[in-house]
Structures are given as structure tokens and as C-alpha cells.
Amino acid sequence: MPLGGGQSIGASCYFLKLGNSNILLDCGVGFQQGVPFAPNFHALLSTPYLQSLAQISQVFISHAHLDHAGYLPDFLLQNQSAAVCMTDMTFNLIDHQLSNFQQGDYSVKRQLLGSVVTRVSYAQQIPFGKFRATFYQAGHIPGAMMTLLECRNRRILYTGDYSIADTPFTSGCRIPEGDIDLLILCGLHARHSSYRRSRGKLPYIIQKIKRLIKEKRSVFYHARQLSKGLELIALLNASLDVPIYFDDFILRLSERLETQFIPVRRENNYPLSVEHKKFPNVVISRDPRFPFDPRYERLDEDFSLHDDFNDTVEFVKRVNPKTAIVVHSPPSLDPFDSTIEQTLMNDADCRTQFVFANDGDSYVF
Numbered sequence: 434m435p436l437g438g439g440q441s442i443g444a445s446c447y448f449l450k451l452g453n454s455n456i457l458l459d460c461g462v463g464f465q466q467g468v469p470f471a472p473n474f475h476a477l478l479s480t481p482y483l484q485s486l487a488q489i490s491q492v493f494i495s496h497a498h499l500d501h502a503g504y505l506p507d508f509l510l511q512n513q514s515a516a517v518c519m520t521d522m523t524f525n526l527i528d529h530q531l532s533n534f535q536q537g538d539y540s541v542k543r544q545l546l547g548s549v550v551t552r553v554s555y556a557q558q559i560p561f562g563k564f565r566a567t568f569y570q571a572g573h574i575p576g577a578m579m580t581l582l583e584c585r586n587r588r589i590l591y592t593g594d595y596s597i598a599d600t601p602f603t604s605g606c607r608i609p610e611g612d613i614d615l616l617i618l619c620g621l622h623a624r625h626s627s628y629r630r631s632r633g634k635l636p637y638i639i640q641k642i643k644r645l646i647k648e649k650r651s652v653f654y655h656a657r658q659l660s661k662g663l664e665l666i667a668l669l670n671a672s673l674d675v676p677i678y679f680d681d682f683i684l685r686l687s688e689r690l691e692t693q694f695i696p697v698r699r700e701n702n703y704p705l706s707v708e709h710k711k712f713p714n715v716v717i718s719r720d721p722r723f724p725f726d727p728r729y730e731r732l733d734e735d736f737s738l739h740d741d742f743n744d745t746v747e748f749v750k751r752v753n754p755k756t757a758i759v760v761h762s763p764p765s766l767d768p769f770d771s772t773i774e775q776t777l778m779n780d781a782d783c784r785t786q787f788v789f790a791n792d793g794d795s796y797v798f
């Protein structure tokens with residue numbers, strides 16, 4: 434039962450009942466016009482499945498993006514007995530984001546997180562009574578994991594956000610061997626057949642920055658999401674030889690990655706606070722406010738670190754599950770787009786039935 438992030442992005446949280454176990458796959462926040470909203474636990478509590486959030490027994494957090502992990506600290510205020518699993522890197526990245534909210538009860542939440550979370554690693558298996566969980570590298574961003582749940586003879590795979598292709602800081606996902614009965618797929622582009630990564634925003638942003646620098650212009654880039662500034666820095670460092678300045682949040686985030694042996698910075702990368710900048714340059718900041726300066730061109734475009742449509746089709750063909758529940762999957766605005774279901778209907782080797790699961794609806798298998 435999706436409690437958020439069904440056929441939309443934001444507040445990803447999927448309730449899964451496996452025998453006596455009440456499991457949450459992710460626990461994110463959503464934002465509507467800048468105002469945060471939580472997963473709809475109310476809808477869950479009005480079903481016969483659950484009477485109180487204290488009955489949640491396991492939480493698996495796929496990765497540190499707020500739409501998958503942002504509600505966890507609040508959830509922990511209501512339930513400290515559930516087993517909460519995530520990778521060490523995901524823990525670090527969530528902690529980094531919490532440490533930047535300086536108001537309210539953030540220190541309580543940080544402490545709770547530190548005391549409750551079980552940090553897992555890829556390929557680790559954890560038995561939970563009647564089922565067993567195993568974790569796999571998901572690609573997408575550092576620390577992202579897929580979760581395989583095995584219960585008697587049934588095997589359920591939750592992808593979280595994932596990518597088959599390499600991203601600036603990750604290699605592609607590792608798909609578990611053996612049959613999968615049920616795939617819970619975060620299919621961001623599963624309904625966007627016309628979306629190709631090569632035509633996506635990231636190559637466009639890089640090209641545009643290169644062109645502006647060639648014209649001796651400087652660039653201000655507003656990085657919207659956790660690691661996006663870093664991913665851009667990595668790509669620019671590899672292809673451009675101009676100074677890059679970035680804010681404190683990104684600087685400390687790069688330090689966290691570097692302590693986990695993921696190199697980010699180069700000689701001509703500097704903190705944004707340095708007084709005398711060399712021009713032309715690139716400034717990357719999480720803060721959209723940037724003082725007007727005629728030397729700078731502003732770039733606000735966001736980009737995706739997800740599989741494109743063809744990769745999503747390829748992924749499902751490789752896993753070849755009996756059933757794929759597609760979530761995190763906003764509809765297309767293009768009337769000529771088709772869905773992964775329509776594409777694979779014509780594939781004789783594909784045995785998969787698709788369900789595009791809606792928030793608040795429950796599905797029994």
C-alpha cells in the first residue's frame with residue numbers, strides 16, 4: 434500500500450505486510466509549493482492491517498534523498514522499536530542534511546537516528562524471524578540500496594531509486610540472481626517512452642556551462658537536491674578547467690564522501706566564501722539567492738540520476754518478475770508517450786504483469 438509516492442514524486446513510503454511483519458519501504462517527505470507533507474499514515478491506520486505506528490516492525494531506507502528518507506526522523510519520535518536499516522553512507526548523508534536544519538528538535542532527531550539505525554552493507558543478509566533481507570547496490574547516488582525480502586519461497590525486490598547506468602559517483606545497480614516474484618519498482622520514467630538520458634537535462638547543463646565559459650561568462654548553478662551539486666562538480670572537474678566555488682553545505686558533504694573514499698574535490702575547487710575569485714568561474718550553491726552580478730548567467734535546471742525509459746524496460750526484462758508494482762511514477766504530459774506495460778506487452782519473453790499502484794490503495798498477492 435503506497436502511503437505516498439505512488440504515481441507521483443514525494444513522500445515515498447510503501448507499507449508491506451509479510452505475515453506478522455509490518456514493513457515500511459522508505460519514509461520520505463514531499464513538498465508542495467515548498468510546504469513539506471508526510472506519508473499518509475492516517476490511510477494506513479484506517480485499514481484492518483494496523484492500529485498504531487508502534488506496530489511497524491522494520492523500516493528499510495533505500496537512499497538519502499528526502500523524498501525517501503526525510504520523514505524518518507519524525508517517524509522515530511513515534512516508534513523507536515522498529516529495526517531501521519540503511520547503508521552507512523545513507524546514514525551519513527541523512528545526518529548531514531539534519532545537521533543543516535538548525536532549528537527545532539533537530540538534535541533530538543539526530544540522536545534518535547544515531548541510536549536506532551542499523552547500518553548495513555551490500556550483500557549483507559539479515560534474518561527477521563519469518564523473512565530474510567539482503568541488500569544490493571542500486572546505483573543512483575552513493576549509499577543507495579535495493580532490498581530483497583525472502584519469505585518462505587517468495588522473493589520480493591524493492592528497488593528504491595536506482596540506475597543501470599553509471600552515475601558520476603556510482604556504478605550501475607547489481608541485480609540479485611534467481612527468480613523474483615514481486616518487484617516493487619521506483620519507475621520514475623516508466624510512463625515516459627520518449628525520455629532518453631542523452632536528451633536529458635544533465636548533458637544539456639554541461640554543454641551550456643561549457644559554452645558560457647568559452648564566451649568568458651561565469652555561471653551560477655542552483656543545486657536543488659542533496660548530492661546534485663557534487664555530481665555536477667565531478668562532471669565539470671572531468672571536462673573543464675575553470676575554478677569552481679561551492680557553498681558550505683556542498684563543501685562539508687564532499688568531505689563526508691571523501692572520508693568514505695569517494696574523491697570529489699580538485700585543486701581549483703574552492704569554498705564560496707573566498708574573497709577574490711578568478712573569472713570566469715562556476716558557482717554551485719544550494720541557496721537559490723545569489724547577489725546580482727552581470728558577469729554571471731544563472732542556471733536553475735534540475736537533472737535526473739534515474740534510469741531512462743529504455744533502461745527501465747531493460748531492467749524489468751532482466752529481473753523478469755511475475756508482478757511489477759510500479760511506484761514513484763508520475764504520468765506523462767506527452768500524449769504520444771507509452772508505458773512500460775504497453776512496450777513489454779509485445780515482448781514474448783516477458784512474463785510480467787504490471788500494477789501502477791496508487792496512494793492509499795492496497796494490493797494483495
Ligand SMILES: [Zn+2]
Binds near residue numbers: 500594761
Ligand atoms: Zn525519488
Ligand SMILES: [Zn+2]
Binds near residue numbers: 496498573594
Ligand atoms: Zn533519489
